[in-house]
Amino acid sequence: MAIQLAPLPLPPSADASKFARFGREVVGVDPGNLTSEQFDEVRDALYKHDVLLFRDTTLSPEQQYALTKAFDPTSENYGHGNNKTEGTAKSILHPDLKTIPRVPQVQLIGNGTVYDHEGLAEAKLKHPSHKAFHKTGVSPEDEAAGFTRFYRWHIDAALYDLSPPRVTTLYALRVPRGTPQMCRYDDGSGDVLPVPLGTTAFVSGKTMFAILPPALKSVAVRARVRYAPHPYVWMAPARAKSTGLGIESDALEMALEELPSWEEAKVKVLPVLWKTAGTGELSFQVHPCGVAELLIDALPAGAAREGALYPDGAHLTDLREVRDLLYSMQRPAIAPQLVYPHDWHENDLVLFHNRGVLHSVVGAFTPDKVRAFHQCNLAASDDPLGPSPEDVATWA
C-alpha cells in the first residue's frame, strides 16, 4: 500500500505560506514494518518535506534503529559516537544521553526518573535547561509565569571526525501534559512564540536560505565553515545567546591545547549550504555554536561585483566576526512565524531530515514531570554535498 501524506497542523503563530512544503503526517502505514516500496516513499517524502509525523505508533528500539539505518544502510554508530570516549566525556551533551543497553544506537532522553525501562533499572533524566547554557536566563518569577526560551538551535552532529546524520528519529513514550509556555527571544526584538510544554521546535534550512537578501545568498553559496575540534568540549565553558542561536563572544572557549587530543584530518570543514538528496535544493545548515572559522570563496568569473560582500573571498578567523555574520544570516529564519513547534503526544514518532532543518529543545519541566523519548541518529557514511558549480553561478 502506498503511503498517504497529510499536512501537519500548524499553530496560529506560523506563516502558512512559508510552510507549504514543510512537514507532513504519514498515515496508513506502520513505520516499524515498512515494505521496501513504502520505505522508499517515506525517504523521498522526508527529503521533500523535512519533518514526518507518525501518530499512535508502537516501535521497539530494534525497529527504531532499523528504520533510522535504512536511510543510510552502511551507517552503524550513534551520531555522536561512543559517549564513553575521552572526547565526549567532558562534552556538554554527555549528561543528556542514556543508552538503551540492547540497542546502543538508541538513546533514552527526557525528564524525571524512569524505572525498569528497556533493561535500565533506573534512569535519571533531565530536560536540558537554557539556564545552564545561556549567558542570561529567564528570572524565576517570569519562569513561574510561564516564560521560557529556546535551549539550543542545532543540527544533530558530532561535528568532529563523524559525518552529520541524515535523519533523526524521535519517539515519544511518555509525555507529561502541562500548561503551554511562552518562548521569549530576549534579544530586543520583542519576539515571542507560544509553545506547547516541552515542544521540539524546527525551522527549515531551505527557508533560511530562501529569505536571505541577494548579497548574503552570495556569501552563503561561496562559504564553508570550519568547526572547532571536539566542539562540544571546546564550547563547554562558553555561554549562549538568549535566542539559543549560537554563542556569545566572551572568549570563554577552551584553548585548543586544553582539548582532548585531536587531529587536523578529523576537523570538519563543511559547506554552509547542503544540497538535498533527491531534490537538489540548497539548505542552510550551520550549527552556530561549534563554528570556529569561515572560508569564503571569491566571486566566480563574470559575477557582478557591485554590492557584493567579500568579492575576493575571505578567511575569517575572528570568532566575533564569524559569529556576527552567521547570526545575521540565521536569525531571520527563527522568527516566530517561521518556527514549527511540535505538540508532542504519546506514541508520536517524528522523523526529521537532519540535513534540512535546525531544531531546538524548548521549555522547562519540574523534576516530577516524567518524560521519556527514544532518539536515534547515525553518523552518516559521507559528508553532505555543497552547492554545485551551477548553484554558485546562480546565487553568487
Ligand SMILES: [Fe+2]
Ligand atoms: Fe537534537
